Amino acid sequence: MNTTPFSRREFLKTSSSGFGYLAFAALAQQQVLRAAQQTAAGPLAPKAPHFTARAKHVIFLCMQGAPSHVDTFDYKPKLAADSGKNAPSAAGRYGTAKLMGSPWKFTRNGKSGLYISELFPNLGKHADEMCILNSMATDLPAHPQAFSQLHTGTTQFVRPSLGSWALYGLGTLNENLPGFITVNPPANATRTYGSAFLPAIYQGTKIGGGGFPGGGQGRRFGGMAPQSTVANIKNDRYSTEEQRTQLDLVQALNRSRMQLDGGVSPEVEGVIESYELAFRMQAEVPKVMDLSKETAATKALYGIDDQETDTFGKQCLMARKFVEAGVRFIEITNGNWDQHTNLKASLERNTAAIDKPIAGLLTDLKQRGLLKDTLVIWGGEFGRTPHSQGEDGRDHNNKGFSMWMAGGGVKGGMNYGMTDDYGYEAVLNKMHVHDWHATVLALLGLDHERLTYRYAGRDFRLTDVYGTVAREIMV
Template identity: 80%
Template sequence: MKMPSFSRREFLKTGSNGFGYLAFAALAQQQWLRAGAQAAGPLAAKAPHFTQRAKHVIFLCMQGAPSHVDTFDYKPKLIADAGKQAPSAAGRYGSAKLMPPQWKFTQQGRSGLWMSELWPELARHADKLCVLNSMTTDLPAHPQAFTQLHTGTTQFVRPSLGAWSLYGLGTLNENLPGFITINPPGNAARSYGSAFLPAIYQGTKIGGGGAFARRFGGGEQAGVANIRNSRHTTEEQRTQLDLVQALNKATMQQGGGVSAEVEGVIESYELAFRMQAEVPKVMDLSRETAATQALYGIGEQETDTFGRQCLMARKFVEAGVRFVEITHGSWDQHFNLKAALERNCHAVDKPVAGLLADLQSRGLLKDTLVIWGGEFGRTPHSQGDDGRDHNNKGFTMWMAGGGVKGGMNHGMTDDHGYKAVLDKMHIHDWHATVLALMGLDHERLTYRYAGRDFRLTDVHGTVAREIMM
């Protein structure tokens, strides 16, 4: 174990009121001796359990369950059997009729990966994609499956994937939140919650719905809560903060000169002050070149919103944020599939392709795992004449970068795309695999609560080693 460096406490030396740096250093050292590496704070970067392939994750969460048979799961038999009665595999939908994919599939890239024509831009990155065709989840109901996708359970209140990641690895930039969720749906706090993990690991929300959706800081764009001061200039605020810190220092001295609690307060003010400068900077996309913005489809009406969010995700990752999630809603095409799915794919195709290209050109893709997918898939048969129903027994997600092999399909559904039949990947397996890519052993990443050790994967989870580089 190395002695901690006290660079984070540099402000104490240079603060305009001249704090007693030595006193703090002595305290910090004592704390370090007492609590080991924990003195560095709960967000400090921690060593992974084994080889870390992905340092960061960007999860593009397609809420509503996109149709796999119209996008990434090519089923020639479904085309051949169009209009026939759904086979017994369809279970309770026995009387429904099979509906062929509504878009043409072609092979893309050197790998010859099958993709539908809904993805003209993403197709150029086919050789980066690891398409997971055998995903399964427990229930075909949105809220439960969405919760399971994020926490592993539909039943209990448990920490989310992002919170577990942050707990396991800490963050690489303590001037920013380590887990950021952009545009989460309302009533889905579980998807970025920390449950019994310390609150510091929960996701910081940017934008997003919810009945109590807040406008932050008075600015136009949604951001981190209370990040802007509407009253004072930075200079004035620094003067005020110097007073606060002087009072804190006095409190510390009166208590015998040592108080981890007061020191924590002092540090959190300095971090907050730095975050005020750092967060808007990272979120300011105007400094990106026109070419970069165009790459993400920023400025084009249909792709502007998601493009901005993807670019922001790249900037967060670049700045050291551990886990970024972006939610894109309304993939629930019970009817109007033809128009609505096309519109959705169009809205995300270019931004996602732009994100992959941009990460690649900056050398970030090898360290950043990009994930695309929703809470389940849709039925190969039709619902009405232009829709598909929920299907949890077989659906598709894909991953790219972050140490996964590209240009491949993993697992398979049956001939029509109802059920995963080969290399099934349940959400637990997917969680285990994502953690493994980040260098975390899902069986060792535990937290003691109510008398026992909890895991993201509970007692389940098999890592799909075959998709790792």
């Protein structure tokens, strides 16, 4: 970074509003301070975990809308046998609903023989690397509340997201990139990647976004455009040197504000660090997101240039590149899994769009030696009912559903937990979202009870006063 002193003439030439000599003097002083502080550890500097970490990175493949567990990863032969019979009392308000067996076959996969739906022919080849959590549970069967709890641990309050907590606890491994990146998050869901009361530097950096109007499956169904990038990553008005001059002025004023406030202001400090990171990102982010230099074989592995899998394939390949570059936490959101109707056609379309890209991601991470240090997670905010809603749909089910994890210190080729014979409710090794959060943090080497932040007179944590680590799934 250039720290060569500049003249008052040069400053006035690059400043469009002529802030005057006082601002120039503050700016000159800021340059000296910045040069002295370049080697100082910032809030994003790598931090030692509480104990030996199994994973260094997380890729969370978030399926917004709640995938049906009984059609994907939770094999229920009794549900198939009793399909068409009256649903038991667990059906709640749909007391007259009929049980509906899955329209798809489940087959054993890998040496472990895990049952996985035929909807995932490519992912099934990675069964021996997957730990399928069949006993997930969350508090409420409503999308906004459950989606919030999945990301922040609470259904109603604004709290830091899982990615923000991970970044706060561990820092990042590349000072020129965000430590937490969220790809195509839903519209109006900033709390899912926000830092809340944590310093602003720990919030997620958004790429694309606004939801998936047609399900996000490939170019013909909408979703993130292939050219989507970080907003305002390029400045067409000023050169890098001119931007640095302007930023030095802004930072000088920010630090002056901090001194007036007593020298300590987490909010202003967060802004200062965010501005510096944004400046550095301008050179680094476009290079990492450039897929043009990837081989044809790699692109084919992810299903890129295939209309059905192109969009999600590009997102998964970017996630691998971000991991290689040192990003701590990457989330990719894929939407439109809320199948109250048209289950068969919609779910087939959903899974066809992600099956090959996810399998490609696992293959690519493994052959590059990255899977052992990268925790890959798949799942949504809750599951679906084993009884039908209408002729071809399933309702919400928060009492039992499935997620899976691979790599990052997780035992492969295993099922953890169980729902009842029909898939209504977790009955063995129930894993509430709080337990899942505690387990993810533990795989990163973080003790969820010690990872706290003082705010409003109390120590807050992701898991509040709950959370049990599922050590049985760890290698």
